[in-house]
Amino acid sequence: MFSTSKIKSVDFYRKIPRDLTEASLSGAGLSIIAALSMIFLFGMELNDYMTVSTSTSVIVDKSTDGEFLRIEFNISFPALSCEFASVDVSDVLGTNRLNITKTIRKFSIDSNLKPTGPEFHSGPVATNIKHGDEVDEEYGEDAIILSAHNFDRFASHYPIMVVNFYAPWCSWSQRLKPAWEKAAKILRERYDPEMDGRIIMGKVDCTQEGGLCRRHHIQGYPSIRIFRKGSDLREDHGHHDHESYYGDRDTESLVATMETLVASIPMGSEKLALEDKSGNAKRPAPVTGGCRIEGFVRVKKVPGNLIISARSAAHSFDASQMNMSHVISHFSFGRRVSARLLTDAKRLIPYLGGSHDKLNGRAYISQGSESNANVTIEHYLQVVKTEVITTRSSREHKLVEEYEYTAHSSLVHSLHIPVAKFHFELSPMQVLITENQKSFSHFITNVCAIIGGVFTVAGILDSILHNTMRLVKKIELGKNF
Structure with a gap:
């Protein structure tokens, strides 16, 4: 001891x-x-x-979300009809997807960008519309010529009025004209406007009646609209019952559709026509001339384009009348980060998220005058991924995967149909921010x-x-x- x-x-x-x-x-x-x-x-x-201290490094992109990237957006076009609005994607590898619909929603909007009704369903795209062979046959002018002065009078007089809004220079309108006039002649003989009075077929030259065509939101030629008497009484938050016809354009198909419409109205009756069996060829016409497009698309992580334009396989468009002005409510890359996670991440990096949605709230307006005709609005986006790693509890934990971007926009005069184009390029490098635990x-x-x-x-x-x-x-x- x-x-x-x-x-x-x-x-x-x-x-x-x-x-x-x-x-x-x-x-x-x-x-x-x-x-x-x-x-x-x-x-x-x-x-x-x-x-909390952090260290920042730049490394080769090691994304865990695979080779595809999600682009989420909400864009309002005051002068683009939902009837023809199309979302397309292309990239440098040759990918070219047209008129994406599965993950996209459309809503007709007014001049104040407010929705005028429920979601607009454009229906399946007709890729091969049948036309008649009456080109070489003689045909008269049997369809009623309509103008701004007599349109409402005819629409209020006949229970059903079917109108062909056309442009003489349009090749599709030229192909439709013989069948349309022949169908009008057949319907006139079967259902005399004076004796029967249940249906009438008319036509409007949009190069002469521009105001009337704009009033009915005509953007593609030819546009065939079915007007039912009383359709101007719009109730139920803008609901209306006149439709656009997207079926075949040969004489037989046109006459069959008109017969079905007439069959639901008794002789001498002025009541509204009921729904008929040819509904697949008809869809509600747009209530207003604007469209809000929202949703997301998945693209490969290579340079590419997201393009919004007017598109149809059987219509022509007047480029000088197209206006691609738009207001961007939201545009971002990757999945949205929850507010809680973003708050935690900002504890480490206060500036994080400042460039996640750089285009939000911005408006790009083309006035549509002659000097501003055929204007394509382009956005060039440089995208960089930022990843935040936290080391709490002595273990690495991925807190946020954030895609931020810079944006440069311009208005470009084009010889073709104007579009809204978002050109994106993703950096092969990513920014890695790591929390340093003391x-x-x-x-x-x-x-x-x-x-x-x-x-x-x-x-x-x-x-x-x-x-x-x-x-x-x-x-x-x-x-x-």
């Missing part, structure tokens, strides 16, 4: 009897200053320990260094001050040493 004296011999902190020590005012002052310094430095060290042992070591260092420095200063004061006293007493 060790004796008590032997244990005492290893004491690092041997004590001086209290009656052999002397307190001084200078020592007391230095002690107070030293204590305050210790507290101040301890607070700074504690604050540094509690503050060691508690390092914090304790620094605290000990602060306490020991301040105590030692204060002791040195006290010794110097004490000896200096003794020396001054000796000189004052005239002592030699």
